Amino acid sequence: MDLSFSPQQEEYRQHVREWLLDNIPEGWGTPEFNWPDDEAERGKILREWDRKLYQGGFAGISWPKQYGGQGLTHVEEIIFDEEAGKLNAPSGVNVLGKLLLGPTLLLFGTEEQKQRFLPPLLRGDEVWCQGFSEPNAGSDLAAIQTRAELQGDRWMINGQKVWTSFAHHADWCFVLARTDHEGPKHKGITFFLVPMDTEGITVRPLVQINGNKDFNEVFFDNVYIQAENVVGGVNNGWKVAMGTLGFERGTLALGRQVRFQNEFNNLARISSSLSKSGETVSESSYYRQKMAELFAEIRILRYHGLKTISQLLNEGKLGPEASLQKLFWSTMHVNMGKLGLEVLGEHAPYIGEESIARGALQDIDLGSRGAIIYAGTTQIQKNIIAERILGMPK
Incomplete structure (x- = not known):
């Protein structure tokens, strides 16, 4: 497996990064971002980001041009996901349409359905x-x-x-x-x-x-x-749904990996500012070992993602190996949340403007619990791996 990118792909990466830096809402991802309380207003902000992505040429990057896409490859899609993850760019409000429905229609939809639904999805005109x-x-x-x-x-x-x-x-x-x-x-x-x-x-x-x-x-x-x-x-919906869930489980690993890396970096910074038993958390051999294990798992996730995308490029579809990846990253994220609370110690119950990092580590712990449920629970992923990868009996 070739883990390098061509000069043209690296040039595309630079183009992506420059565009994101110029267009990400000011203050996004920071405590200073003026995020409205009203849900309808939040939806408008996220929908506007979807439209801006389309106008910039970053919606449906690997989709065919006749359906509103850019006609590029999954490699360019990977590059965009990585750069967006590094900068904590918004995901938009139509992430399920782009991630799940679009690829499903490209695989199973009729020509009429593709022409009707894909262009307005990419433009941000219709949210799914x-x-x-x-x-x-x-x-x-x-x-x-x-x-x-x-x-x-x-x-x-x-x-x-x-x-x-x-x-x-x-x-x-x-x-x-x-x-x-x-x-x-x-x-x-x-x-x-x-x-x-x-x-x-x-x-x-x-x-x-x-x-x-x-x-x-x-x-x-x-x-x-x-x-x-x-x-x-x-009566063929089960086959279609399994294709949909395959996209959810396996195609976002690299984007997730860099966002997890951002969270890890924040955890490391917080660890260096907190003290336990007369030493900073980052100086403790116990926590250093925990942090090293977590860092290694985040790097492993990257290679999982590269392998999955390689399979998609070479075979045109994802197999049951996507379940292995989903099980890995969701379990890893839960462990990150647990470690974050352990690092916080007596500070963990306090969430809000006056808390450490405005509750960022608590958010990881609470939010990660859903990851072991959606797109198929941990137990379901283990069954798929056992039966379809290892060949074990039901």
């Missing part, structure tokens, strides 16, 4: 959310109970979704619903595209443990959509 998980179907996604019944030339959807990120900002939702109750439960699922302004949809925000309000419950009460808003064929 993901309607997969349900109150009793999170880890066991095949247990979903949301139903879709064909009535004439329309589908009628009834059910509930939960943990739906950005649903309160979204224009559309890609939804899994049960269309056949006969046979194995994963055989009767269909992947739908649902406009969020359809009559019968109710969105209820959920407040997360860290105080953020990105998640929602979404209720579907006799929601009618057009028959052609099916991706990949009726």
